[in-house]
Amino acid sequence: MKKEDIELFKIATKKDIGLLMKVINTPSFKETINKEELKEILTNIKNNNDIYKTFFKKLMEMKKDNDLLINILDESDKVLIINEYEKTIEEEKKKKIEEQKIKEQEIIEKRKTTVNYTGAIIKENQKESVLNNTEIKDFLLKNNIIDWDFEKYLHHLTINLGKVKESYKDYMDKDIDLNIVAIGIINETDEKGKNKQAIALKVSNKNISNNETPHITIAVGPNGKPNHSNDIKEWKKINDFKIKAIVKEVNMNGDIIKSPLDIIKAVNLSYQEKNNILKKEKIRVIK
Numbered sequence: 001m002k003k004e005d006i007e008l009f010k011i012a013t014k015k016d017i018g019l020l021m022k023v024i025n026t027p028s029f030k031e032t033i034n035k036e037e038l039k040e041i042l043t044n045i046k047n048n049n050d051i052y053k054t055f056f057k058k059l060m061e062m063k064k065d066n067d068l069l070i071n072i073l074d075e076s077d078k079v080l081i082i083n084e085y086e087k088t089i090e091e092e093k094k095k096k097i098e099e100q101k102i103k104e105q106e107i108i109e110k111r112k113t114t115v116n117y118t119g120a121i122i123k124e125n126q127k128e129s130v131l132n133n134t135e136i137k138d139f140l141l142k143n144n145i146i147d148w149d150f151e152k153y154l155h156h157l158t159i160n161l162g163k164v165k166e167s168y169k170d171y172m173d174k175d176i177d178l179n180i181v182a183i184g185i186i187n188e189t190d191e192k193g194k195n196k197q198a199i200a201l202k203v204s205n206k207n208i209s210n211n212e213t214p215h216i217t218i219a220v221g222p223n224g225k226p227n228h229s230n231d232i233k234e235w236k237k238i239n240d241f242k243i244k245a246i247v248k249e250v251n252m253n254g255d256i257i258k259s260p261l262d263i264i265k266a267v268n269l270s271y272q273e274k275n276n277i278l279k280k281e282k283i284r285v286i287k
Contacts, residue, residue: 111252118164119156120176120208120245121256122216127154130180130201130218135238139183145199148219153226155217157203157245160210164249167207171247173259178216178243179204182235186228187221197221198228202235 130136131150157178159168182202189195200215208214217229249257 112255113257114252115163115249115257116252116254117156117161118159118168118172118247118249120159120171120178121156121248121250122154122178123244123246126243126245129241130154130243133238133241136183136201136218139185139236139238140199143185143187143199145219148197148199148221148224150219153217153219156250157209157214157216158211159208159247164247165210168247171208172249173247175244175246176205176208178208178245179240180216180238180243181240182237184215184229184232184235186232195221195223196228196231197224198226198232200229200232204240 131154159165159171164172180201181204183199184202185199186196197220198217199219200217203209203214203216205214211230213230213232213235215229215232217226220226220228248259251257
């Protein structure tokens with residue numbers, strides 16, 4: 001190896017990985033380095049962990065090109081370098097896995113705080129009255145609804161996508177009655193060959209939703225999606241009945257996002273103290 005290359009290499013091993021790689025890639029380094037020079041280099045760089053690992057990795061890459069290790073190292077040295085290389089690769093894999101976990105956790109946390117939609121969430125004790133409604137049961141039997149999924153649905157009426165819009169803010173955190181007036185179904189294939197399968201209840205409340213026809217999806221077919229309810233054109237009138245719901249924002253995971261009101265309600269304070277905080281923050285008082 002040329003004297004000037006050795007000197008440059010010694011400088012590089014102490015200060016600059018980029019310069020180190022430049023020297024390693026020179027033809028004179030690849031072609032003329034000998035065992036003694038290599039051992040001296042390894043001694044020089046051993047205290048610099050990053051450069052040490054980088055150099056081992058580069059040696060292994062060079063081995064693939066011209067059998068550098070075979071030519072200049074004895075067996076014990078080869079085992080050392082190969083082990084160090086494999087350890088470096090393993091550490092890089094672990095680092096990538098950890099970075100991926102961090103990214104995934106960031107996505108999870110973002111999904112928790114990102115509002116997917118604002119909706120009137122059906123209260124659990126109201127669902128049985130819907131599914132036991134005689135007219136609804138007859139409608140399902142008539143349409144031969146057997147393997148459709150009811151469990152995930154009958155959950156909410158969508159008010160608007162994203163955070164609550166200004167025109168609906170007065171509804172937030174309030175209990176409301178949804179007036180059910182009709183039931184409808186879509187079970188067809190569109191022009192692109194995709195199935196649309198959904199059943200929904202039509203709601204007559206005025207100014208409650210951005211949807212042209214406010215509705216509650218109660219089931220979807222095996223190939224259906226909840227938003228297929230938006231394409232229902234024909235509705236069968238049924239005897240009106242009401243179900244109770246509460247207006248909330250829902251995150252990307254389908255979980256209700258706790259409002260300041262929910263958080264303050266859970267705090268161990270007196271009724272008056274809670275309402276004083278709410279008034280100060282311009283949030284409606286607890287009833």
